[in-house]
Amino acid sequence: MVDGRELLVAVSARRKRLGLTVERDGTLTLRAPVSCEAARAETFVRQSRAWIESKLRLRDRHRPAHPVREFRDGESFRYLGREYRLLLVDVGGTPVRLVAGRLRMDKAVAAEPRRARRELIAWYRNAGLRWSNGRLQPWAARMEVTEPAVTVRDVGNRWGTYRPGEGEAGQMALHWAVFQLPAHLVDYVIAHELAHIRVSGHGPDYWTLLKRAIPECEARKEELDDLGRRLWLGQAAEQG
Known part of the structure; x- marks a missing residue:
C-alpha cells in the first residue's frame, strides 16, 4: 500500500x-x-x-463491455476475427464443432448454460492451441528465440503470460479469449510474450525488440485494447 x-x-x-x-x-x-x-x-x-x-x-x-451469452440458436461467436452463428443440433457426439461456417452445439449442452459455457471455452482452448502451435515457430525464428511450451487457458487479467525456467525455453500461456481476435492481433500477443524470453518487463529495451519484429506494434496494441474490452470472456446468462 x-x-x-x-x-x-x-x-x-x-x-x-x-x-x-x-x-x-x-x-x-x-x-x-x-x-x-x-x-x-x-x-x-x-x-x-x-x-x-x-x-x-x-x-x-474505455470501460469493458463484455457480452453475456445465452447459447441460443443464431447467437454469434467470433473465432480469429470472423463471426460464426451458433446452430443447435440434436445429433449428440462432440459438444461443439465448427462445420461449414456454423458453430454447432448439441442442444442438450445448450440447455445447461454452465455446461455450455464450459464446453465452448474448451473448444476455444483446443482450436486456439492447434492454431498457435502452427504460428509459434515462424515468430520465434523472427525474434531469434527458442520456442517455449504453449498452453491455452484462462490467464486472468492478461492476454498472455511467459514464465522462464519451465522447460528448455520456458512456458507461454495464452488466454483462450484472444482467439476471438483477428489473426494479426493474436500474432501480436504471441510476439509480445516471445519478447519476454529476451527482455523482462516493458521498458524501452523491450519495446525496441518488439518493434523490430512488428514495426506497427503500437497500433496493434491500441487495436487490441479496443477490441479486447468487447470480447466474450465466458459470461453466461442464468437459466430460468
Whole structure:
C-alpha cells in the first residue's frame, strides 16, 4: 500500500528496473528486481502518480463491455476475427464443432448454460492451441528465440503470460479469449510474450525488440485494447 493505493508486487531476479502495470481490472502491479529496497519502490510509485492516474482515466473512458451469452440458436461467436452463428443440433457426439461456417452445439449442452459455457471455452482452448502451435515457430525464428511450451487457458487479467525456467525455453500461456481476435492481433500477443524470453518487463529495451519484429506494434496494441474490452470472456446468462 502506497499513499492509500493498493498494489500487487512481483519480484523477479531477471528484472533490472522497477516497472508498473495497470491491469485490465484496474489493479496495479509493481514489478521489482530482487535487490530493490522498499523505500526506493515507494518513491518510484509516488513519482509515477501522474502516469497511474492518466492510465486509470483512459481505462474509465474505455470501460469493458463484455457480452453475456445465452447459447441460443443464431447467437454469434467470433473465432480469429470472423463471426460464426451458433446452430443447435440434436445429433449428440462432440459438444461443439465448427462445420461449414456454423458453430454447432448439441442442444442438450445448450440447455445447461454452465455446461455450455464450459464446453465452448474448451473448444476455444483446443482450436486456439492447434492454431498457435502452427504460428509459434515462424515468430520465434523472427525474434531469434527458442520456442517455449504453449498452453491455452484462462490467464486472468492478461492476454498472455511467459514464465522462464519451465522447460528448455520456458512456458507461454495464452488466454483462450484472444482467439476471438483477428489473426494479426493474436500474432501480436504471441510476439509480445516471445519478447519476454529476451527482455523482462516493458521498458524501452523491450519495446525496441518488439518493434523490430512488428514495426506497427503500437497500433496493434491500441487495436487490441479496443477490441479486447468487447470480447466474450465466458459470461453466461442464468437459466430460468
